Amino acid sequence: MPGAFACVRMEGGDPDTSDGGRNANAMRAITPLPRRPAWKALVSHHKTIAGLHLRQLFAADSKRGERFTASGAGLFLDYSKNRVDAEAMKRLVQLARESGLRARIDAMFRGDRINVTEHRAALHVALRAPKSATILVDGKDVVAEVHAVLDRMGAFADRVRSGRWRGHTGRRIRNVVNIGIGGSDLGPVMAYEALKHYSRRDMTFRFVSNVDGIDFVEAVRDLDPAETLFIVSSKTFTTLETRTNAESARAWLVQGLGGRERAVAKHFVAVSTNAGQVSAFGIDTANMFGFWDWVGGRYSMDSAIGLSTMLAVGPANFRRMLAGFRAMDEHFRTAPFGENLPVIMGLLAVWYSNFFGAETVAVLPYENYLKRFPAYLQQLTMESNGKSVTLAGRRVRYATGPVYWGEPGTNGQHSFYQLIHQGTRLVPCDFIAFARALTPLGRHHDMLIANVLAQGEALAFGKTEAEVRAEGVPEALVPHKVFEGNRPSNTIFARQLTPETLGALVALYEHSVFTQGTIWGINSFDQWGVELGKALAQRIMPELTARAAPRLAHDSSTNQLIRHYRRAR
Ligand code: F6P
Numbered sequence: 001m002p003g004a005f006a007c008v009r010m011e012g013g014d015p016d017t018s019d020g021g022r023n024a025n026a027m028r029a030i031t032p033l034p035r036r037p038a039w040k041a042l043v044s045h046h047k048t049i050a051g052l053h054l055r056q057l058f059a060a061d062s063k064r065g066e067r068f069t070a071s072g073a074g075l076f077l078d079y080s081k082n083r084v085d086a087e088a089m090k091r092l093v094q095l096a097r098e099s100g101l102r103a104r105i106d107a108m109f110r111g112d113r114i115n116v117t118e119h120r121a122a123l124h125v126a127l128r129a130p131k132s133a134t135i136l137v138d139g140k141d142v143v144a145e146v147h148a149v150l151d152r153m154g155a156f157a158d159r160v161r162s163g164r165w166r167g168h169t170g171r172r173i174r175n176v177v178n179i180g181i182g183g184s185d186l187g188p189v190m191a192y193e194a195l196k197h198y199s200r201r202d203m204t205f206r207f208v209s210n211v212d213g214i215d216f217v218e219a220v221r222d223l224d225p226a227e228t229l230f231i232v233s234s235k236t237f238t239t240l241e242t243r244t245n246a247e248s249a250r251a252w253l254v255q256g257l258g259g260r261e262r263a264v265a266k267h268f269v270a271v272s273t274n275a276g277q278v279s280a281f282g283i284d285t286a287n288m289f290g291f292w293d294w295v296g297g298r299y300s301m302d303s304a305i306g307l308s309t310m311l312a313v314g315p316a317n318f319r320r321m322l323a324g325f326r327a328m329d330e331h332f333r334t335a336p337f338g339e340n341l342p343v344i345m346g347l348l349a350v351w352y353s354n355f356f357g358a359e360t361v362a363v364l365p366y367e368n369y370l371k372r373f374p375a376y377l378q379q380l381t382m383e384s385n386g387k388s389v390t391l392a393g394r395r396v397r398y399a400t401g402p403v404y405w406g407e408p409g410t411n412g413q414h415s416f417y418q419l420i421h422q423g424t425r426l427v428p429c430d431f432i433a434f435a436r437a438l439t440p441l442g443r444h445h446d447m448l449i450a451n452v453l454a455q456g457e458a459l460a461f462g463k464t465e466a467e468v469r470a471e472g473v474p475e476a477l478v479p480h481k482v483f484e485g486n487r488p489s490n491t492i493f494a495r496q497l498t499p500e501t502l503g504a505l506v507a508l509y510e511h512s513v514f515t516q517g518t519i520w521g522i523n524s525f526d527q528w529g530v531e532l533g534k535a536l537a538q539r540i541m542p543e544l545t546a547r548a549a550p551r552l553a554h555d556s557s558t559n560q561l562i563r564h565y566r567r568a569r
Pocket of ligand 1: 181184
């Protein structure tokens with residue numbers, strides 16, 4: 001067994017626990033989803049449960065609120081307000097087994113090339129494996145490499161934070177600008193916002209992603225180049241947006257420091273897998289922090305892509321975050337499916353997508369520091385599971401990845417919650433809350449928590465016509481004031497938003513996505529769907545700027561829009 005990540009070899013007996021890889025062959029022989037016995041059983045069970053109201057489910061079991069809960073890695077999940085009963089959960093867990101989830105988990109942790117279309121492992125779990133672990137990819141221990149990079153990042157972060165790393169003019173670095181997009185931006189900016197409480201307040205952190213020049217212009221407008229460090233974060237180092245922003249940053253810096261090209265060395269570092277492109281750009285590879293092709297962009301915030309996070313919160317807090325990731329990895333790897341947070345959440349997402357026709361999942365953190373968490377999850381979930389062919393390349397005949405979206409509470413309550421409460425669509429919700437505020441302020445936190453609990457209760461139980469009438473509401477208004485209820489939600493509770501909790505939370509969703517992808521039999525680790533638009537943009541770019549009117553061979557709409565832009569620019 002190549003991956004001895006103190007993992008994979010697990011206790012026997014329970015059908016959910018590891019078989020040390022013996023199931024690998026079984027994975028290849030998985031029955032198509034609609035023909036799996038558990039799926040068929042769920043189709044039939046859904047007919048019974050679809051007509052049941054959460055009021056009935058709670059009335060039938062006084063302990064439901066305690067029974068339908070699970071804990072792991074410092075997170076507590078209450079999933080009792082979902083439209084499931086014990087039978088549905090049993091069948092869903094059976095579906096996970098019949099879908100080969102156990103074998104897939106083992107394969108992922110072992111470093112198998114489960115990203116079959118890119119012939120790569122999907123080994124983000126190695127990024128937080130303990131130093132003592134060994135995971136071999138092509139005969140090389142990747143854990144040792146991971147820790148070597150972490151140590152270099154730590155040493156660099158200490159130099160910058162202590163002022164030992166000086167800019168070209170001898171001034172210390174006070175501003176850090178991360179340039180990257182997609183996974184090279186969303187994770188870093190989300191983690192920076194989430195862990196702001198732990199960050200250096202005497203340093204400024206900015207994030208530039210969009211090729212819209214305004215993003216860069218606004219990010220640097222009040223910064224002094226002599227005190228600014230750019231981190232160019234790009235797995236491939238070929239991404240158009242990042243290259244363009246990095247070039248503008250270099251020009252801004254050089255101009256700001258009196259045209260001195262040599263200044264680049266002290267003000268630019270890179271995070272990439274592509275040393276050749278990094279050095280072609282003019283960044284010394286001694287100032288490059290590497291990672292590996294087996295880390296997907298959207299699974300990379302705990303790799304060197306998290307350098308800005310480490311600069312903000314310090315190496316010790318970054319390692320605390322990794323410990324949180326690791327705790328959730330271990331929970332995912334070892335907990336029986338029926339008690340396994342990512343598995344339960346993944347199965348519920350499948351349940352609503354495929355059996356209730358739900359199109360979306362709303363993620364609603366009652367914690368303002370998590371304001372970028374839904375945006376981060378959009379890429380994690382939708383770039384991963386927005387697929388319509390199976391691993392074998394066959395068109396699926398069922399819905400796959402739902403749309404994830406959200407906003408922090410209580411803001412969302414005064415915006416889109418109306419639709420969740422009284423609209424015609426079913427929107428399963430994930431509420432995220434913390435028992436303790438990081439900076440308590442009067443009664444704010446109790447009010448915040450009262451709101452999150454109230455929302456789950458209102459969505460589940462609603463208000464009946466009789467209840468509305470009993471309040472003396474005029475008859476004409478009664479239908480408007482009825483809340484059907486029966487709208488499902490999960491509540492994820494943690495003690496406090498710490499680096500560990502953040503790591504656990506991100507890993508929870510990473511593994512939930514993987515669970516969903518496994519049930520659907522799709523590849524959660526490639527993203528071919530982003531390529532076509534990129535290629536077309538490359539073709540259109542010269543057509544927009546050519547002096548002479550170009551011969552256009554697009555569709556009539558695109559041709560017309562290009563002409564319109566050329567006239568108006
Ligand atoms: O747009 C797709 C994508 O490849 C994402 O998967 C990735 O996170 C992003 O672009 C940025 O890529 P890179 O880090 O190589 O610049």
